Amino acid sequence: xxxxxPDKEPVDNGGYRGGNNKMKATKGKKGEDEKMTVVVxxxxxxxxxxxxxxxxxxxKAEEEDVEEKTVGDIKSNFALLDRAVALFDARFxxxxxxxxxxxxxxxxxxxxxxxxxxxxxVTSPGAxxxxxxxKAIGREEVRLGGGKGGNEMEIxxxxxxxGKNGAKKExxxxxxxxxxxxxxxxxxxxxxxxxxxxxLEFSRFLIEKVQALNRRTLDSLSAxxxxxxxxxxxxxxPLPPSSQSPxxxxxxxxxxxxxxxxxxxxxxxxxxxxxxxxxxxxxxxHISQADLLVSHTQFPExxxxxxxxxYLYYLGKVRAIQLLYTEAHNHxxxxxxxxxxxxxxxxxxxxxxxxxxxxxxxxxxxxxxATFRQPTMEAALHPYFLLVRAVRVGDLEDFERIVAQHGxxxxxxxxxxxxxxxRQNVIxxxxxxxxxxxxxxSLRDICIRLHLGSEESAEYxxxxxxxxxxxxxxxxREKGYMKSKEVGDVYATRExxxxxxxxxxxxxxxxxxSVKAMRFPMNQHRLELKNAQEAREREREMAKEIQEGDLxxxxxxxxxxxx
Amino acid sequence: xxxxxxxxLLTQLRTPxxxxxxxxxxxxxxxxxxxxLSALTPSPIVxxxxxxxxxxxxxxxxxxxxxxxxxxxxxxxxxxLQPFYELPPQSFSAPSPNQNKVTALWLLFLLTQxxxxxxxSDLEGLSTRGSVAEVENDKFLGYPIKLERWLMExxxxxVWKAMKKGEVPSEExxxxxxVLTPQIRREIASSSERAYPSLPFLSAQSxxxxxxxxxxxxFANSRGWVIKxxxxxxxxxxxxxxxxxxxxxxxxxxxxxxxxNTLGYARQLETIV
Numbered sequence: 001x002x003x004x005x006p007d008k009e010p011v012d013n014g015g016y017r018g019g020n021n022k023m024k025a026t027k028g029k030k031g032e033d034e035k036m037t038v039v040v041x042x043x044x045x046x047x048x049x050x051x052x053x054x055x056x057x058x059x060k061a062e063e064e065d066v067e068e069k070t071v072g073d074i075k076s077n078f079a080l081l082d083r084a085v086a087l088f089d090a091r092f093x094x095x096x097x098x099x100x101x102x103x104x105x106x107x108x109x110x111x112x113x114x115x116x117x118x119x120x121x122v123t124s125p126g127a128x129x130x131x132x133x134x135k136a137i138g139r140e141e142v143r144l145g146g147g148k149g150g151n152e153m154e155i156x157x158x159x160x161x162x163g164k165n166g167a168k169k170e171x172x173x174x175x176x177x178x179x180x181x182x183x184x185x186x187x188x189x190x191x192x193x194x195x196x197x198x199x200l201e202f203s204r205f206l207i208e209k210v211q212a213l214n215r216r217t218l219d220s221l222s223a224x225x226x227x228x229x230x231x232x233x234x235x236x237x238p239l240p241p242s243s244q245s246p247x248x249x250x251x252x253x254x255x256x257x258x259x260x261x262x263x264x265x266x267x268x269x270x271x272x273x274x275x276x277x278x279x280x281x282x283x284x285x286h287i288s289q290a291d292l293l294v295s296h297t298q299f300p301e302x303x304x305x306x307x308x309x310x311y312l313y314y315l316g317k318v319r320a321i322q323l324l325y326t327e328a329h330n331h332x333x334x335x336x337x338x339x340x341x342x343x344x345x346x347x348x349x350x351x352x353x354x355x356x357x358x359x360x361x362x363x364x365x366x367x368x369x370a371t372f373r374q375p376t377m378e379a380a381l382h383p384y385f386l387l388v389r390a391v392r393v394g395d396l397e398d399f400e401r402i403v404a405q406h407g408x409x410x411x412x413x414x415x416x417x418x419x420x421x422x423r424q425n426v427i428x429x430x431x432x433x434x435x436x437x438x439x440x441x442s443l444r445d446i447c448i449r450l451h452l453g454s455e456e457s458a459e460y461x462x463x464x465x466x467x468x469x470x471x472x473x474x475x476x477r478e479k480g481y482m483k484s485k486e487v488g489d490v491y492a493t494r495e496x497x498x499x500x501x502x503x504x505x506x507x508x509x510x511x512x513x514s515v516k517a518m519r520f521p522m523n524q525h526r527l528e529l530k531n532a533q534e535a536r537e538r539e540r541e542m543a544k545e546i547q548e549g550d551l552x553x554x555x556x557x558x559x560x561x562x563x
Numbered sequence: 564x565x566x567x568x569x570x571x572l573l574t575q576l577r578t579p580x581x582x583x584x585x586x587x588x589x590x591x592x593x594x595x596x597x598x599x600l601s602a603l604t605p606s607p608i609v610x611x612x613x614x615x616x617x618x619x620x621x622x623x624x625x626x627x628x629x630x631x632x633x634x635x636x637x638x639x640x641x642x643x644l645q646p647f648y649e650l651p652p653q654s655f656s657a658p659s660p661n662q663n664k665v666t667a668l669w670l671l672f673l674l675t676q677x678x679x680x681x682x683x684s685d686l687e688g689l690s691t692r693g694s695v696a697e698v699e700n701d702k703f704l705g706y707p708i709k710l711e712r713w714l715m716e717x718x719x720x721x722v723w724k725a726m727k728k729g730e731v732p733s734e735e736x737x738x739x740x741x742v743l744t745p746q747i748r749r750e751i752a753s754s755s756e757r758a759y760p761s762l763p764f765l766s767a768q769s770x771x772x773x774x775x776x777x778x779x780x781x782f783a784n785s786r787g788w789v790i791k792x793x794x795x796x797x798x799x800x801x802x803x804x805x806x807x808x809x810x811x812x813x814x815x816x817x818x819x820x821x822x823x824n825t826l827g828y829a830r831q832l833e834t835i836v
Contacts, residue, residue: 244651285687285688285689286688287683287684287685287687287688288681288684288685291684321683321684321687322680322683322684323679323680323683324680417683417686417687420712421715423712423716424712424715424716424717427716452718453718453721454720456720457718457720457721459770460717460718460719460720460751460754461716461717461718462717462758463717463751463754463755463757463758463759464716464717464750464754465717466754466757466758467753467754467756467757467758473758474758474759474760475758475759476759477759477762477763477766477770478763478766494813494817494820497817497820497821497824501820501824504824504828508831511835
């Protein structure tokens with residue numbers, strides 16, 4: 001790499017030189033990207049460069065203390081972002097985003113300010129954003145340019161460098177992805193420091209920037225930006241479910257973002273914003289709006305797994321409230337299965353499982369006992385376990401006691417209104433148990449056992465249960481008893497066949513999905529073709545040489561060494 | 564000027580016995596006045612006093628249209644009220660005395676229409692107004708909630724008792740209960756058809772909450788029940804016949820389904836292997 005000396009490394013990191021118009025530069029870069037996605041070798045060179053930067057940063061970090069290390073970690077992500085832009089592959093961006101959680105623990109305003117000041121120079125096009133970032137974290141006084149020497153000097157060296165190899169410098173410009181990445185780090189910092197109001201204002205600023213940029217490589221980053229935007233709004237007083245909460249005010253922004261995302265085929269933002277809107281509506285109990293949103297939008301098929309899981313959860317919740325238990329059950333089962341199994345998402349799995357349990361009960365099923373035995377869930381699910389036990393036995397008194405006892409927990413989980421609906425299921429289960437155990441039982445006994453209040457009520461309730469197909473029985477009005485019919489053979493019906501079919505279908509769709517989920521690196525086949533061709537040529541050459549007879553063992557070894 | 568006129572109109576409208584045509588003219592006048600005050604829909608620039616007036620106009624409109632048994636107009640007024648109820652309390656000069664009543668009536672109305680999905684969605688929305696216990700113990704709001712619970716359980720006798728005159732929280736609820744009555748009777752009838760092989764006349768009368776034997780006979784005829792020796796026989800035999808035919812068809816369907824499924828599996832297996 002000509003013209004680059006180790007002591008100038010931080011300056012190089014400092015990025016863009018020359019007074020080009022930013023939009024123009026971006027456009028030029030974009031064109032380059034597209035070319036790069038087609039041609040493989042240049043991108044390889046780019047990789048090497050990225051690695052060098054990362055390595056240098058790492059080396060430096062080892063010498064310094066934690067602060068330096070964190071700054072280094074932040075910077076090492078730029079290489080990933082660079083590569084993401086160059087290869088047009090969102091995977092690298094996602095990898096950078098994943099590192100946020102590890103950086104998060106060590107992040108302080110000072111560290112972030114340092115990283116920003118080392119990255120940007122006063123003249124770089126991102127300076128305006130950088131100033132915004134610094135303002136948001138309360139470090140306005142920090143000067144851009146890393147404080148290594150005076151600003152003027154740097155500009156001098158830059159202009160010299162630019163004069164020498166201007167074309168090369170263009171590639172080293174700070175890409176907008178880095179700006180936004182810093183923005184996300186700032187959001188995370190503000191969130192962790194509970195500065196909700198500043199966070200909300202800063203998010204608005206950042207969203208404006210992101211929308212103005214319109215780059216496809218920003219998609220997964222902007223999804224994250226909206227995510228924190230919503231989180232900040234939720235924390236501000238008056239808290240939801242009050243209808244005056246700021247989350248109501250941010251709906252237009254999110255809806256606009258959704259529209260733009262759909263038009264730009266930006267699936268990451270689309271998925272994320274739909275989920276946020278659903279969450280937003282559900283927090284203020286605007287069920288019908290949430291339902292309308294679901295019916296008017298199409299959730300992107302190839303959205304990130306986590307977003308799909310969240311979407312399914314919210315959808316399941318909406319459907320459960322709307323009494324569509326079968327649908328809700330399907331969505332929630334999928335949500336719990338799609339939830340990451342690692343410890344970081346245990347909260348989500350718990351919440352989804354709780355709702356799933358209630359929906360299963362509402363459908364008249366009894367959840368699997370094993371669900372309650374999972375070590376990560378056991379404590380959180382305990383009230384639900386008691387609930388399930390009461391429903392299973394059909395003991396109305398026990399059920400009401402548990403609801404009263406754990407009412408606060410259920411209310412906090414947002415399952416309380418659903419649980420209140422369970423009362424009828426408890427009664428139905430009770431009746432079913434009795435119909436199975438007795439061939440004939442008086443209405444009076446049913447009434448006493450289920451604590452129904454009056455024999456009259458019992459009669460109506462049993463009649464309704466018969467009509468709804470809960471039990472197979474007849475009532476005798478004059479003698480006042482219920483007579484059970486004999487239970488038919490389940491295997492004579494079509495039910496086993498249907499269950500079998502369902503399972504096979506699930507397996508087949510799993511297979512299809514796994515095939516679809518396989519990822520192939522772009523243009524890899526060309527590389528392979530090339531390799532194959534080379535190998536064939538080599539073989540041919542070798543064959544020729546063997547034919548000519550002037551090749552012995554030693555020569556062969558030498559040949560390989562040379563290669 | 565306009566708001567003074569509106570206040571006088573409102574005092575006239577507050578008399579519940581006002582005949583419907585008269586109230587309609589008064590209401591349309593009131594709405595014109597609201598338009599002059601630009602308070603027809605809530606917006607941040609409208610002063611609280613006007614918003615309060617507008618809200619009361621709609622509330623009275625909803626109550627009047629319910630008394631006049633005009634469901635369409637009732638629905639319209641309630642939907643116009645929704646944005647007002649979403650506003651924070653400080654944007655009005657006084658809290659509404661009718662808010663819970665109108666909401667409860669709306670819930671009951673949804674019940675009579677069998678729109679359970681919306682009923683539960685709106686019920687969930689009530690949690691923003693206070694704790695669940697508060698809502699349930701409210702004189703007005705608790706009523707539709709209790710009715711729905713009993714209806715779902717099948718405790719029709721309790722529903723019946725709650726719907727009797729004197730038990731309803733206010734006169735407007737009575738109007739909706741009248742709509743609900745035949746529906747409940749139909750529910751009872753359909754469950755009795757399946758639950759009892761036969762039913763003596765007197766029992767049927769008490770079960771269906773009918774006033775006289777004549778009413779029982781009329782009702783039985785309307786549902787196609789056979790009456791013999793003062794006992795009602797439910798049409799089980801005919802149903803069984805129909806079922807048997809259905810079963811044969813079903814059998815055919817089952818075998819066809821099995822064949823289709825198996826062919827499907829074979830095709831899928833081929834693509835996989």
